[in-house]
Amino acid sequence: MNQHRITKAIRSQVERTNEMEHSSPLFLTSSFCFENAEDMRAAFADETDDNIYSRFSNPSVQEFVNRVCIMEGAEAGFATASGMSAVFASFMALLKQGDHLLACNAIFGSTHTVITKYLPKYGIEHTYFKADKPEEWESLIRPTTRMIYVETPTNPGLDILDLSALSALAKKHNLILNVDNCFATPVSQQPILLGADLVVHSATKWLDGQGRVLGGVVVGRKDLIKDIYLFCRSTGPAMSPFNAWVLSKSMETLEVRMERHASNALYLAEALSNHPKLNWIKYPFLSSHPQHAIAKKQMRDGGGIVCFELSGGLEAGRTFLNSLQMLSLTANLGDTRSIVSHPASTTHAKLTEEERQTVGITPGLIRISVGLENKDDILNDILQALNRL
Incomplete structure (x- = not known):
């Protein structure tokens, strides 16, 4: 069969x-x-x-x-x-x-x-x-x-x-x-x-x-x-x-989980696309992504990660993270629970400032690992944190 x-x-x-x-x-x-x-x-x-x-x-x-x-x-x-x-x-x-x-x-x-x-x-x-x-x-x-x-x-x-x-x-x-x-x-x-x-x-x-x-x-x-x-x-x-x-x-549950992660991530990316506190937002299945056509060609969906840049730089990044009420601050991604990280001070802190700039890791870059929670609960926590900037 x-x-x-x-x-x-x-x-x-x-x-x-x-x-x-x-x-x-x-x-x-x-x-x-x-x-x-x-x-x-x-x-x-x-x-x-x-x-x-x-x-x-x-x-x-x-x-x-x-x-x-x-x-x-x-x-x-x-x-x-x-x-x-x-x-x-x-x-x-x-x-x-x-x-x-x-x-x-x-x-x-x-x-x-x-x-x-x-x-x-x-x-x-x-x-x-x-x-x-x-x-x-x-x-x-x-x-x-x-x-x-x-x-x-x-x-x-x-x-x-x-x-x-x-x-x-x-x-x-x-x-x-x-x-x-x-x-x-x-x-x-x-x-x-x-x-x-x-x-x-x-x-x-x-x-x-x-x-x-x-x-x-x-x-x-x-x-x-x-x-x-x-x-x-x-x-x-x-x-x-x-x-x-x-x-x-x-x-055994990877496919059903990833379908929910990806749909939540796309919803989040679209909802935040024109937010005034963001310089830009990236997600592979957003039409604004520079390699959107390649992503659509070789990927079934855009995955569960969304990243964006806060217009206020490093200080805005700290304020944003400290203002979140639901999303987790932890050194991981790919969890059932949504996770937020600040790459410049965590996962990529060992790189020099020049190396980070070369690959687009700016002081205001935020990475969201989008979880399986209700999509509006994830979005509302991010929005209330952005409103504090």
Whole structure:
């Protein structure tokens, strides 16, 4: 029977135990036993897919990975302890001394730190390109370039990069296209179907969706994932079985949650479009977004993030945050509850002022992770806070 990928993901489960449970059990164990010495030898020789040790593999973790692979259209994957460990593993397993990484300059602050502070210690160089300058991308490729790394939509400015164009560029120069799909999720966007080789997620965000556990996952081409698996198997950034069990359950409701997040976000963006206290507002499915046409081409919806710039700058940002009565001030996004953040003083504080300005992170920039609350309650809290400016 030909089933939709969402159906396949929901119905994908690890094998039942003798109890014939309907909901997948939690395999909370550090290691697995063997019937005899030969079975154990074969497992360690990679002649079988038997579980050995939960740093390598675990049924609860594998169920979560399988569901992400189905949704993303990936051949294989590996789950990690956090989103940043997934990003780091995708770099370190596939890049070596002397290699060059080409990356968009609009990326998460911790990813920027990894690229600029830690990769150089291993002799891996990088060049940043601008999301809105596609005509310049190819000129930055070197003979030593090995990978292109991007986020789309970007964090926090919601720039949209044309994944089909990036894929064509990567294939032309035999490069790995590595895409952080955290903001869109596989419900809104499938980079692999547009030509990406790898997709990484901070599962802590929308995939969990309730602010409960940390997790990361990288999926993609089987040959690339094998190298990432071997790197993680030795270095140890494995996802815990309990977190994987929680995340796997969350994947069953991802589509319905993201539909509500996206509809709430679009409603909020449209309602605030002409507010006098805002210099601008960005949301991928607003017609005013600079890359609106690209977003409509490669995304099912605009996702759950809205950002805008307060006309009063840094001081207005502080007043706005302090005036909110319902929205949460917390270092996360992708929760059932709406969250507001000030990137210049939090997620991207480690960047220099010049670096923040280059990617559009101004002192008055506000990022809203739109939750599942009643849309008018979210809007009214923002409006009352804006009225205090």
